[in-house]
Amino acid sequence: MTQFLVTGSAGFIGFHLARRLLAEGHQVTGYDALTNYYDPALKRARNAILEAYPGYSFTEALLEDRDELMRAAEKRPPEVIVHLAAQAGVRYSIDAPATYVSSNLTGSWAVLELARAVRPRHLLMASTSSAYGANEKVPFGETDRADHPMSLYAATKKGMEAMAHAYAHLFAIPSTLFRFFTVYGPWGRPDMALFKFTSAILAGRPIEVYGNGRMARDFTYVDDLVEAIVRLVDAMPVQGAPADAGGVVDSLSPVASYRVVNIAGGHPVELMDFIRTVEACIGRQARLDMLPMQAGDVPLTAADPSLLRALTCYVPSTGIADGVAAFVDWYCRYHGVSRARDGGETARATVAI
Numbered sequence: 168m169t170q171f172l173v174t175g176s177a178g179f180i181g182f183h184l185a186r187r188l189l190a191e192g193h194q195v196t197g198y199d200a201l202t203n204y205y206d207p208a209l210k211r212a213r214n215a216i217l218e219a220y221p222g223y224s225f226t227e228a229l230l231e232d233r234d235e236l237m238r239a240a241e242k243r244p245p246e247v248i249v250h251l252a253a254q255a256g257v258r259y260s261i262d263a264p265a266t267y268v269s270s271n272l273t274g275s276w277a278v279l280e281l282a283r284a285v286r287p288r289h290l291l292m293a294s295t296s297s298a299y300g301a302n303e304k305v306p307f308g309e310t311d312r313a314d315h316p317m318s319l320y321a322a323t324k325k326g327m328e329a330m331a332h333a334y335a336h337l338f339a340i341p342s343t344l345f346r347f348f349t350v351y352g353p354w355g356r357p358d359m360a361l362f363k364f365t366s367a368i369l370a371g372r373p374i375e376v377y378g379n380g381r382m383a384r385d386f387t388y389v390d391d392l393v394e395a396i397v398r399l400v401d402a403m404p405v406q407g408a409p410a411d412a413g414g415v416v417d418s419l420s421p422v423a424s425y426r427v428v429n430i431a432g433g434h435p436v437e438l439m440d441f442i443r444t445v446e447a448c449i450g451r452q453a454r455l456d457m458l459p460m461q462a463g464d465v466p467l468t469a470a471d472p473s474l475l476r477a478l479t480c481y482v483p484s485t486g487i488a489d490g491v492a493a494f495v496d497w498y499c500r501y502h503g504v505s506r507a508r509d510g511g512e513t514a515r516a517t518v519a520i
Contacts, residue, residue: 175252230274271323348431352389353497391483412477431470
């Protein structure tokens, strides 16, 4: 049994990870502010499921509250910290930049200070494929330059990576930073594409399709993501000991026990193919409003998962058809709606992928 501290435990990914760890008999200290970026009722519903496990302890507080974060950790000192809490969303960062600086930089610094104090055997922190920004080389590799962020969200995540490297070097904290690629699945965030597509199609509303549909994403099913995280817990970076598997290029730092790892399958899906899959799962055709690219978006994300495979012998593989079907089933159950539901609403669904 391992003692984990999971920040963002009532969030989409944090919930799935915490539930997996608890089901395996580990103890989890959850930490989440339950903010209103999207409906807190969804976060509370996730958290209620976690609270049914005897090994779960929860603190509701802002990440930036260092004293509260320390008190939560002192109750059950963590052997492993998984930092998933963040202000997410590319487009929202244009409208509310202060939230991103506070949560993703100041909040992440609070986690780093906690790790400095409690000395976990492994610190794992969630970054994003958005860190690759304007890179034209695909697929994205962890050692590629990531110096041209396209949004403040990406910039704050890249800043978090840099701070984590400094702490790993200065205070000998083994640290793994993973870059997520468009995670989706049951209990997903309402601001993401699949949730909004499903909601709009079921209600008979049109969906706004940005980039005129000429976009592609390396979609990652949430259970696959959690499997990769769980495996990475034991793949601690050791300075001077790079991964050795078929000539894979390791992102291991030369001056710290620090590594960046992509978590994705490496198989981008065209946006229009994704929409057709959603339509097939729901059994209804979407009404499309084709629009140009929005500020902060990139046309393509594609991961090179070679390092993940070398470290864990695992790469995400759930196909879009299976993953979307699982989400639609959950959505209908959670909201108590039928796929045959009629609707005539005219409001549009703004989609972030």
